[in-house]
Amino acid sequence: MTVAALPISPHPAVDGGLQLEVTNVSPQTDSIVSITLADPSGRKLPSYVPGSHLVVQYGGEGVNAYSLTGSGNDPSEYTISVLRVEEGAGGSMAMHRLTAGDHVYVSRPRSAFAPASTATHHLLVAAGIGITPVLSHARAAADHGTTSSLIYVYRPGAGAHVDEARELLGPALTECSNRDSFQTVLTEQLTAQGVGTHLYVCGPIPFMDAVLDHARELGWPSARLHSEAFGAAELDEGEPFMVNLVRSGLRLEVPAGVSLLDTLEKAGKSVPNMCRKGICGECVLPVLRGVPQHRDLYLTDQEKAENTTMMCCVSRSEDPELELDL
Amino acid sequence: MSIIIDKDMDIESLPDRIRRFPFPFSGDTYRYSANVQPANNAAATDVGSWGAGVIDIDEFYLDELADRDRILRRDPSRMQVLPHMRPAVWDTVATLLPTMAEENPDIMSFHREGNNCRWQNKLQNLDVEFTVGDDDSLPDGPLRFLGTQIQDDIVLLDIRDNTMWLDAGLVSFAADWSFGFDVGMSFMEIHHPVPRVKEENIISRAEQFLMRLQPGEQFRRTNWTMTIGRRLDTSTETYPEWGPDRGTIANDPDMPDKLHLRVEVQHLIRLPHTGVLLFLIRSYLLPLRDIAQVPTWREKFGNVLAELPEDMAEYKGIIRYRKAASDWLLAG
Amino acid sequence: MRSASMPPAAGTGLEPGFRGVICASFGTGDTAKLHSDGQPKHDFRFDAATPEALSQLRSALGCSKVGVRLLLAGPTPDIRAAAAVAAECGLQQEEMTLLSEEAAPRAIYCPHCHSTTTTLRVAGSEVRCKGCGTNLTTTDHFSRRMGAYLGYQAHVEEAS
Numbered sequence: 001m002t003v004a005a006l007p008i009s010p011h012p013a014v015d016g017g018l019q020l021e022v023t024n025v026s027p028q029t030d031s032i033v034s035i036t037l038a039d040p041s042g043r044k045l046p047s048y049v050p051g052s053h054l055v056v057q058y059g060g061e062g063v064n065a066y067s068l069t070g071s072g073n074d075p076s077e078y079t080i081s082v083l084r085v086e087e088g089a090g091g092s093m094a095m096h097r098l099t100a101g102d103h104v105y106v107s108r109p110r111s112a113f114a115p116a117s118t119a120t121h122h123l124l125v126a127a128g129i130g131i132t133p134v135l136s137h138a139r140a141a142a143d144h145g146t147t148s149s150l151i152y153v154y155r156p157g158a159g160a161h162v163d164e165a166r167e168l169l170g171p172a173l174t175e176c177s178n179r180d181s182f183q184t185v186l187t188e189q190l191t192a193q194g195v196g197t198h199l200y201v202c203g204p205i206p207f208m209d210a211v212l213d214h215a216r217e218l219g220w221p222s223a224r225l226h227s228e229a230f231g232a233a234e235l236d237e238g239e240p241f242m243v244n245l246v247r248s249g250l251r252l253e254v255p256a257g258v259s260l261l262d263t264l265e266k267a268g269k270s271v272p273n274m275c276r277k278g279i280c281g282e283c284v285l286p287v288l289r290g291v292p293q294h295r296d297l298y299l300t301d302q303e304k305a306e307n308t309t310m311m312c313c314v315s316r317s318e319d320p321e322l323e324l325d326l
Numbered sequence: 327m328s329i330i331i332d333k334d335m336d337i338e339s340l341p342d343r344i345r346r347f348p349f350p351f352s353g354d355t356y357r358y359s360a361n362v363q364p365a366n367n368a369a370a371t372d373v374g375s376w377g378a379g380v381i382d383i384d385e386f387y388l389d390e391l392a393d394r395d396r397i398l399r400r401d402p403s404r405m406q407v408l409p410h411m412r413p414a415v416w417d418t419v420a421t422l423l424p425t426m427a428e429e430n431p432d433i434m435s436f437h438r439e440g441n442n443c444r445w446q447n448k449l450q451n452l453d454v455e456f457t458v459g460d461d462d463s464l465p466d467g468p469l470r471f472l473g474t475q476i477q478d479d480i481v482l483l484d485i486r487d488n489t490m491w492l493d494a495g496l497v498s499f500a501a502d503w504s505f506g507f508d509v510g511m512s513f514m515e516i517h518h519p520v521p522r523v524k525e526e527n528i529i530s531r532a533e534q535f536l537m538r539l540q541p542g543e544q545f546r547r548t549n550w551t552m553t554i555g556r557r558l559d560t561s562t563e564t565y566p567e568w569g570p571d572r573g574t575i576a577n578d579p580d581m582p583d584k585l586h587l588r589v590e591v592q593h594l595i596r597l598p599h600t601g602v603l604l605f606l607i608r609s610y611l612l613p614l615r616d617i618a619q620v621p622t623w624r625e626k627f628g629n630v631l632a633e634l635p636e637d638m639a640e641y642k643g644i645i646r647y648r649k650a651a652s653d654w655l656l657a658g
Numbered sequence: 659m660r661s662a663s664m665p666p667a668a669g670t671g672l673e674p675g676f677r678g679v680i681c682a683s684f685g686t687g688d689t690a691k692l693h694s695d696g697q698p699k700h701d702f703r704f705d706a707a708t709p710e711a712l713s714q715l716r717s718a719l720g721c722s723k724v725g726v727r728l729l730l731a732g733p734t735p736d737i738r739a740a741a742a743v744a745a746e747c748g749l750q751q752e753e754m755t756l757l758s759e760e761a762a763p764r765a766i767y768c769p770h771c772h773s774t775t776t777t778l779r780v781a782g783s784e785v786r787c788k789g790c791g792t793n794l795t796t797t798d799h800f801s802r803r804m805g806a807y808l809g810y811q812a813h814v815e816e817a818s
Contacts, residue, residue, distance in 0.1 A: 044438075047420070047599040049541050072599050074420070074438065074458075111541050114601045117410040117484050117493075120748060143459075144413055191677065193724040196748030219677065219725030221752035223487040274363045275545070279535040281359065297531045298360075403772060487750075504769045510803030519799050562769045562810050566792070569814030646815060 010105040011057045011257070017107040018045070022098050023077060028160035031084045032129060033096055034069075037106065038077040048072040048109030050140035051133040051200070051228070054080060055107035058094035066095075067132035067202075067228070068109060069161065071139035078106075081160050083129040113200070113228045115140065120196030122148040123189060125211050127203030131161050133228055134202055138168050148172065151189060153182050153203070186211065190218045202228040238293070241317035245269070245326045246288060260285075260312040269326065271312060278314035285312050289323035292316070337373050342385060344619060345374030347612050348589050350548040354629035358522060358638075360532050365544040365593055372622045377546060379429040380593055381422065381476050382608060387449060390477045390558065394498040397559050398470070403506035404498050404561070407469055411494035414482050414602035415469045416458050421597055421604070422472065447475060469496050478593070481505075481605040483513065485537055490603060492516055497561075499609050501551050501588060502643055504562035521637045536603055539596040546593045551642045552651070553588040556611055572643060576650035582618070585651055586611040587627060614651060618658070628655030672700050672718045677725035680718055682740060684711075687732025687759060697727075707736035712743045719747040731757040735765045735776060738805030745802075765806040766796050774806050784812050 010017065024036040039045060050072050053065045066080035082095040098104070113133050115122060122141050124134040131152060141148040149172035152165060156177050165173050174189075176182040190199075199220065201211045208227045215225055237257035243264075244251050254263045261283055264271055273283035278296030287310050294304040296311035303309060310322075337345070349371045368378040376382070398404055407415055420438070423445050427436035433448040441458040456463035456471075464471040472480065473496045481495040490513040497505035508516050513536075517529045539545065553560055554571035575581055593606040618624045631644075631652035639645040672680075678698030684706055702718070704711035719726070728744055730737040737756050744754055763776040766785055773789025781798040787809070794809030801808070 046542055047417075049599060049601040052541070074441070074599075108540070108542055109598075111601050114485075116486055117414070117600065117602070118486065118748065191723060191725065192675065194748070195719055195722055195724060195726060197724055219727070221750050223750040223752060224724065274361065275535070276364070277362075277535060277538075279360045279531055280362055297534050300527070504808060506772070507767055507769055507799075507801055507804065507808050509801075511801055515800070515802075519797065562808070564770075566770060566811045566814055569811070573815040 011063045014055050014057050014063060014105045014107045017055070017105060020045075020078070020104055020106055022100050022102045022104065025099060028081055029158050031158070032081055032160040033084075034079055034081045034160075035095065035098055036077050036079045037104065040103070042076075045075050045078060046108055047074050049111035049114045050136045051113035051115065052109040052111045052136070053113075053133070054078060054109055056080070056091075056095065057105040058091050062091050062094070064091035064095070065110075067113075067136065069132050069135045069139075071143050072109070072136065073140070073143055078109075081129065081132050113202070113226060115200070116198045116224075116226070118196075119198040120146060121194060121198075122146065123193055123197050123199045124148055124150040125153075125186070125199065125201040125203075126150065127153040127207045128155075128158070129160065130201075130203035130207075130228070131159070131165065132202075134200055135161055135165065135168075137200055138165070142168065149189070150174070151176060151182070151185055153177070153207075186214060187218075190215055190220065198224050198226060200226045200228075238316040241319070242321040243317075244321060244323045246323055247326055254316070259314065260310075260316065264312065264326075271326075273313060276313045278311050281311070283311055283313045284309050286325035287322060288325050290321055291318040292322060293318045340373055340619060341616075343612065344616050346376055346382075346384060347371070347374070347610055347616075348376040348548055348591050349620075349623055350550050350589050351623075351626045351630050354626055355633050356550075356630045356638075358520075358528055360528055360535065360547075362532075362535065362545045362547045362594065365546040365595075373620050377591065379425075380544065380595070380606070381426050381429060381478065382591070383426075383430065383449070383477070387477060390499075391474055393558060394473060397498040398473070398496075401506075401563055403563070404500075405469060405473070405496040406506065406509045407494040408510065411482055411484060411602070412461070413459075414484070414597060414600040414604075415467075415472075415494060417597040417600045417602065418480065418482065418604055419468045419472055420458055420599075421595070422476065426475070445475075450474075469494070472496070473498070476606075478606040478608040481607065483536075483603040483605060485601060485603065488537070489513065490533055490537060495605075497607070499558035499607070500561040501553070501590065501609065502560055502562065502565075506563070519641075521641050536594060536596075539594070539603070541596045541598045541601055544593065544595045546591060549590045549592060551588050552644045552648075553586045553611055554584055556586065556613075558609055558611070572646050576647040581647075581650060582615040582654060583613050585647070586613050587617055614654060618655060621658075624655050624658060628652050632656070672721060674721045676700065676718075676722045679727045679729060680715075680722065681729045682715060682731075684730075684732030684736035684740070685759075687730075687737070687757065704732075704736075707732075707739040712740065715740055716743055716747060719744060719749060726753070728754045729757070730754065732759060733762040734758045735763060735805055738765075738802065742803055742805055764796070765804075766794060766809040767801070767804055767806040768792060768794055768809055770811060774804070775809075781807065785809065 020037040021040040023038045026034050028034050053067045055063050055065050057063050069079050082092050084096050085092045115137055122137055124137055126134045138148045150169050151174045153176045174185050199215055201208045212225055240255050242253055252263055252267050254260050271283050274280040279298055281298040287308055291307050292310035293316045295314045298311055365380055368375040423436045427434045435446045437444045444455045446453045461467045479497040479499050483490040484493045492508055492511050513533045554575050560568050575585055589610045591608045595604040597604050617627055631648045639648050680700050682702040684704050730740050737758055741754055763778050765774045765776050767774050768787040768789055770792055771790035775785055775788045777785040781796050784793050785796055787794050793812045795812040797808050799808040
């Protein structure tokens with residue numbers, strides 16, 4: 001064990017996840033490093049959907065999401081690649097300090113960029129570090145016997161996983177190092193795909209928007225277009241707020257990343273509940289004052305607008321304080 | 327939670343089929359709801375519990391599997407896999423067999439090295455080796471094989487374009503629906519015939535919920551209807567065989583023994599590698615006479631049947647006899 | 659986009675790489691009314707959705723490229739069958755337009771013998787299955803894949 005010890009407690013975003021050991025760290029480029037993680041006792045890791053990401057806790061507080069680069073079929077290790085961002089929140093710098101033997105908390109793999117099962121060909125488009133999830137797609141496609149092709153844009157000398165991509169895709173890989181050649185290749189490929197093809201793009205947001213816009217102009221409907229959107233499928237942790245339980249005379253703080261239901265239960269209040277996901281309607285609470293931030297699927301739009309009830313398993317508060325009839 | 331049981335009822339002496347039965351009613355009325363909860367924890371009933379694990383194996387194991395085998399031989403349309411669902415079938419096998427081995431270590435074991443697997447099941451004196459991804463490595467293919475190992479019916483829902491599609495499955499014990507006809511339909515299309523749910527928005531909420539599940543997450547819910555005779559195959563396909571009983575059971579002196587409460591325990595599992603939603607449907611049958619052995623069940627079920635609105639009773643196919651059943655239960 | 663040097667795909671008359679509009683009409687169905695916004699257009703005329711017609715459509719889609727659109731006109735059972743084939747080829751719902759003729763016959767699926775019977779009667783009425791002779795009650799439960807509505811044996815519960 002080195003100095004980068006395991007944080008004292010897991011962040012809510014990685015709670016219920018895994019505690020893994022760094023087994024290998026290898027530089028891909030001057031600013032990108034690949035980190036391999038495995039179970040310390042050598043057990044298999046959960047399989048994952050191609051294009052999935054891991055939420056990794058760094059330092060004591062922060063979490064970042066990184067794409068997994070493997071096919072996801074029955075893995076014994078997870079590999080992520082991290083671009084060092086000097087002006088970022090510090091996550092990538094902390095990740096770059098990891099060495100073999102360090103332990104980290106990670107979430108279970110989360111899927112938000114899945115391949116379409118009906119596709120007979122996958123057209124993958126990546127810029128820079130955006131190579132990571134599409135590499136996972138290319139590997140899974142090879143596993144399943146479907147074909148894929150990749151357009152990979154990177155600055156000369158700054159491309160991660162280039163050798164792996166060449167080996168995996170052979171002539172189906174097109175490498176581009178400037179904008180003009182990329183535009184030409186993209187147009188060529190977008191007009192030459194059979195009707196079983198789906199498009200997947202990952203890279204900086206303006207890059208993804210430009211590729212998707214171009215595809216739409218050439219008649220690609222949205223059902224064929226897939227782009228990486230980190231965390232789109234999950235609820236963000238939200239802001240902390242206070243609740244005032246009028247009948248019990250209790251005042252509680254609900255921290256970011258902790259649900260109101262959890263907070264109430266920790267304070268010894270029992271609330272009937274079932275799904276804890278905002279769908280079953282069991283944990284409804286009457287609101288006396290304040291505007292809830294409704295994040296459930298149960299209440300109708302009209303009920304949400306009335307702001308007299310809320311689902312405490314997922315919903316939070318727009319106001320600094322909510323008053324509840326509890 | 328208070329447990330009110332007649333003083334003269336000896337819970338210990340009740341048979342397993344009652345003590346393990348997933349009695350679905352918590353009160354005296356029933357309406358459709360998105361009654362989902364996390365799987366893998368025991369739900370207590372007034373006389374026992376159910377649902378500690380995902381795959382339940384009980385005294386009817388071999389009988390029900392033999393029944394399924396007969397049904398599939400007679401009507402192969404009960405099992406279908408659209409071509410793009412082959413990886414999801416393997417994902418199901420690679421998820422459920424290890425789960426069964428973990429839940430029943432004394433009778434089952436599963437080992438995997440790469441894609442090579444070995445499965446042992448002492449209940450069937452079975453020891454097989456197969457390769458994940460190779461359909462020919464299991465007799466009659468992976469889905470048919472899985473159907474010889476678990477009592478549950480298997481439905482696989484693909485998620486594409488923000489919609490769920492019923493694109494594969496093995497359903498031998500359908501409760502008044504036709505799997506073979508519904509293959510390829512969207513979740514909304516499948517539920518089109520169910521009354522009320524459109525108005526109450528339940529199906530679209532359920533669909534949103536299921537699509538937001540992350541791979542590896544496991545939930546469950548119950549559903550219920552009634553079946554005449556200890557008959558699991560009440561599919562639309564065989565309706566001419568079992569349908570006539572609905573018209574005669576109310577006046578049948580053997581009604582308390584022939585008429586069963588049928589409860590489905592449905593597990594909803596987002597498969598880890600394909601992200602496909604696995605929907606397992608395990609059907610339990612308990613005759614009215616057994617239900618009447620538990621006074622709280624007799625009363626609740628009697629009241630639920632008496633109160634159930636006409637349209638729901640019609641859809642469940644119980645409208646011709648629910649009053650007779652309710653009267654018998656409440657007469658105690 | 660169109661290149662004169664490319665030979666047409668066998669049997670379809672369609673150029674490889676076609677990204678325009680494929681118009682397929684069945685029976686008296688007519689796709690001519692519809693504009694294709696100046697895009698290249700290719701017409702097919704079929705009497706009905708026979709296996710041969712569907713196979714021609716399949717090979718036309720097989721040599722088309724993403725961007726292609728499909729217009730189908732004619733009796734509902736025919737254009738539903740054609741749409742199911744197109745979906746199998748990978749065409750998305752947004753890429754197809756279906757113009758169905760009013761008062762067209764409906765296909766009824768018999769779950770007891772797995773055959774399909776066409777009828778002009780409305781949902782709820784009865785039709786005799788041409789496969790097994792059973793009197794079927796027809797429903798409005800529809801399968802796009804089968805292009806048919808579900809039926810089931812009538813009057814079963816009224817016995818004795």
